[in-house]
Amino acid sequence: MKITELFERGEFVVSAEVGPPKGCHVEQLLEEAKTYLSGVHAVNVTDNQSSVMRLGSLAMCKALKDEGLNPIFQLACRDRNRIALESDLLSAAMFGIDNVLCLTGDHTKLGDHPQAKPVFDLDSVSLLHTVAKLEEGEDLGGNKLVGEPPKFAKGAVVSPCSDSVDAQLAKMERKVAAGAEYFQTQAVFEPEKFIKFMEKAKQFGKPVQVGIIIPKSAGMVRFMNNNVAGIHVPDEMIEELKKDPEKTKAGVTGVEIAARIIKECKPYCQGVHIMALGWESKVPALLEAAGI
Amino acid sequence: MLITEMKAKETLVSLTDGKKVFIINCEGCKEVHFPGKEAKEFQKELSEAGSVTGIITTDYICNPDNMKLRLSKHMAEIEAADAVLVFSCGVGVQTISAYLEDKPVYAACDTYPLPGFQGVTPLEYECDQCGECWLNLTGGICPITACSKSLVNGQCGGAKNGMCEVDNTMECGWERIHRRLAQIGRLDALKSPVRVRNFATDDEVSK
Ligand code: SF4
Ligand code: SF4
Numbered sequence: 001m002k003i004t005e006l007f008e009r010g011e012f013v014v015s016a017e018v019g020p021p022k023g024c025h026v027e028q029l030l031e032e033a034k035t036y037l038s039g040v041h042a043v044n045v046t047d048n049q050s051s052v053m054r055l056g057s058l059a060m061c062k063a064l065k066d067e068g069l070n071p072i073f074q075l076a077c078r079d080r081n082r083i084a085l086e087s088d089l090l091s092a093a094m095f096g097i098d099n100v101l102c103l104t105g106d107h108t109k110l111g112d113h114p115q116a117k118p119v120f121d122l123d124s125v126s127l128l129h130t131v132a133k134l135e136e137g138e139d140l141g142g143n144k145l146v147g148e149p150p151k152f153a154k155g156a157v158v159s160p161c162s163d164s165v166d167a168q169l170a171k172m173e174r175k176v177a178a179g180a181e182y183f184q185t186q187a188v189f190e191p192e193k194f195i196k197f198m199e200k201a202k203q204f205g206k207p208v209q210v211g212i213i214i215p216k217s218a219g220m221v222r223f224m225n226n227n228v229a230g231i232h233v234p235d236e237m238i239e240e241l242k243k244d245p246e247k248t249k250a251g252v253t254g255v256e257i258a259a260r261i262i263k264e265c266k267p268y269c270q271g272v273h274i275m276a277l278g279w280e281s282k283v284p285a286l287l288e289a290a291g292i
Numbered sequence: 293m294l295i296t297e298m299k300a301k302e303t304l305v306s307l308t309d310g311k312k313v314f315i316i317n318c319e320g321c322k323e324v325h326f327p328g329k330e331a332k333e334f335q336k337e338l339s340e341a342g343s344v345t346g347i348i349t350t351d352y353i354c355n356p357d358n359m360k361l362r363l364s365k366h367m368a369e370i371e372a373a374d375a376v377l378v379f380s381c382g383v384g385v386q387t388i389s390a391y392l393e394d395k396p397v398y399a400a401c402d403t404y405p406l407p408g409f410q411g412v413t414p415l416e417y418e419c420d421q422c423g424e425c426w427l428n429l430t431g432g433i434c435p436i437t438a439c440s441k442s443l444v445n446g447q448c449g450g451a452k453n454g455m456c457e458v459d460n461t462m463e464c465g466w467e468r469i470h471r472r473l474a475q476i477g478r479l480d481a482l483k484s485p486v487r488v489r490n491f492a493t494d495d496e497v498s499k
Binding site: 106120122123157161164167177228230 | 344373434441442443444445446447448449450451452454457458464466467472479482483485486487488491
């Protein structure tokens, strides 16, 4: 089901993210998804996230769909040229997968195959444009598709707490012009920055889901602060995570922090996107604590 | 070796329409084929329309010291112009654009590669001879070489503290492009239609 339909109905749309395994067995992931994520509206499947090679996003989307979940097919431009991207979009449509999230993708140098050739034949904006063209029954080369064209809910990402927020807004505007219908954000730890961002982003008139990561430990957030673009976890939060190591280890502190962030951001956005990073089991508790 | 080919006349007209321009031709370098005839014709039309504050034809503007020396005598004419139109390879345009910080500097040509030996290695700016020069939309900063992913539609989500995700000692190319576009009052260039790169740089498929 297209998540744009949920936004149109005025629902506060909840999605969560899963990363396929580095291997060809998905039973465990499917089990976890069924157990912990059956309450969310849609499940993103990452596409070789952080340039680390894994099982394919499309195959995992199909497996989730067969289990009754509603997948969002993440599609990055790093590993495929326009021919392969378009072909995978048609394959997704054949499986009835109708949510896509278009990304540029991290550079290959950041992942576990730094020797690989980075493709970037298209980027997030030209990929959105390509999806929109396919929907009109034509490929990027200008050739007609046979039969009824596919139709997707076209998603994109934006980084609201980036230190280059104006550049991010300009890019967001280009994505909207290219056909983006909804946005998921990079993880937010500073609700004030997010709210300020939304004041400017609301002019584009597209629903935005605030991105949430459940902080696992002080070490993890310090790592993110140093290495992950667009994320800054304030010192008070790091202190909070340090205070009671047992509570933090059990995930209770992280859930409290994440729930608080959701509550603060909720009035300013149209949904939440949870990147559990292996803590899928905490998602139900988080949603409950956040009052969703 | 490389070939510079004049951009479509409509493109150049849309850049220069109603503006006073200063024109720089770079013809020095033996490695470059220069579209001499078309360039002269177009410049003549502009001159006759009274929109030219000055024209110089010089060589090796990719060498910053040489370029500064050549421009020094014409600063008043450059001052009087709304924009500077450069007929050269991508390196030349970038060199001038970086020097004339507050002035829109436009590339009048596209730069294509020609198999064979490389020409003089430019010192400060790089051009990958992508065949569809983007400099007019990016404030004279080459998105192909200044961005690690050669993105043409704007910044990726990877810049941290203004630095590129691939190399934290390199400033993000799109950070620079933004700053420059703001400086020359051309942020509207970001609102132009979706840009799709064309990797078919041979004439037949690209035109
Ligand atoms: S955009 Fe860059 S690579 Fe392409 S022709 Fe211009 S300067 Fe050269
Ligand atoms: S951080 Fe900037 S320079 Fe680096 S790949 Fe992204 S947009 Fe390009």
